[in-house]
Amino acid sequence: MQLVLYFLLILSALLAGSAYLLFKKTNPLYLKLALSFSGAFLFAVTVIHLIPEAYLHGGQGIGIYILVGFLFQIILELFSEGIEHGHVHVHHHPHAAFPLSIMLGLCIHSFFEGMPLAQRNGEVFNTGLFAGILLHHLPVAFALMSLLIASGLSKTKSLFNLFIFALMAPLGAWASQFIASGFGANEVYFDKVMGVVIGIFLHISTTILFESSEQHRFNYYKMGAILAGVGLALMIF
Numbered sequence: 715m716q717l718v719l720y721f722l723l724i725l726s727a728l729l730a731g732s733a734y735l736l737f738k739k740t741n742p743l744y745l746k747l748a749l750s751f752s753g754a755f756l757f758a759v760t761v762i763h764l765i766p767e768a769y770l771h772g773g774q775g776i777g778i779y780i781l782v783g784f785l786f787q788i789i790l791e792l793f794s795e796g797i798e799h800g801h802v803h804v805h806h807h808p809h810a811a812f813p814l815s816i817m818l819g820l821c822i823h824s825f826f827e828g829m830p831l832a833q834r835n836g837e838v839f840n841t842g843l844f845a846g847i848l849l850h851h852l853p854v855a856f857a858l859m860s861l862l863i864a865s866g867l868s869k870t871k872s873l874f875n876l877f878i879f880a881l882m883a884p885l886g887a888w889a890s891q892f893i894a895s896g897f898g899a900n901e902v903y904f905d906k907v908m909g910v911v912i913g914i915f916l917h918i919s920t921t922i923l924f925e926s927s928e929q930h931r932f933n934y935y936k937m938g939a940i941l942a943g944v945g946l947a948l949m950i951f
Contacts, residue, residue, distance in 0.1 A: 719844055720884040726848055727880035731855035735869060747939045748853040749799060753922030754943030756846045760915045762947060763842035768912055772905030779906045783913020794819030797857055799922045813865050817875060820858065821882045828886030830908040832894060847883055
């Protein structure tokens, strides 16, 4: 079952990124609305589902790891330039310039996101975390592909790098499972990793939600997307 969900995680990112090749003329406001929806869903899942579970298993000390994750994401964005929440900064050069630091920061971000997907001993797959990562990665993959193409990379090289990004979350889960097996149980470190990821989620989601636009009409649409994301999280969980 886990392998199927990991495959869906990879496939969804590939499809979302590849969609840019078909819809290059898409209104950028649609991407912002998709980000608002996914950000609201991610925030709601984190507050309703992930934080209570983390404190239940990890105790009061888990707050330190949440803070570490929040600060860690700030550091990552020095490299990724905020592409995790839809910011695409294209640096124009006379020759193709691969955005290495952005790709590196985004892949590290995705790898850490996937680490808590590894199951605790005897527990079911964390569907809340999975759904949050999947919905978050859809607009991010689209934004990444637009950046890669705009940076001068060919479609083949752009798709290859998109595939690397799509692999990161499942690789994080597999690495987490491998590390846990060395201790004999996930519980030794699982809650700490989840706390770090919760901090990352809080930074990403609140950054998306607090961004505003001078276009009041768009802000009304954004509010609708936010309410839809929160509503979906409430219906599912």
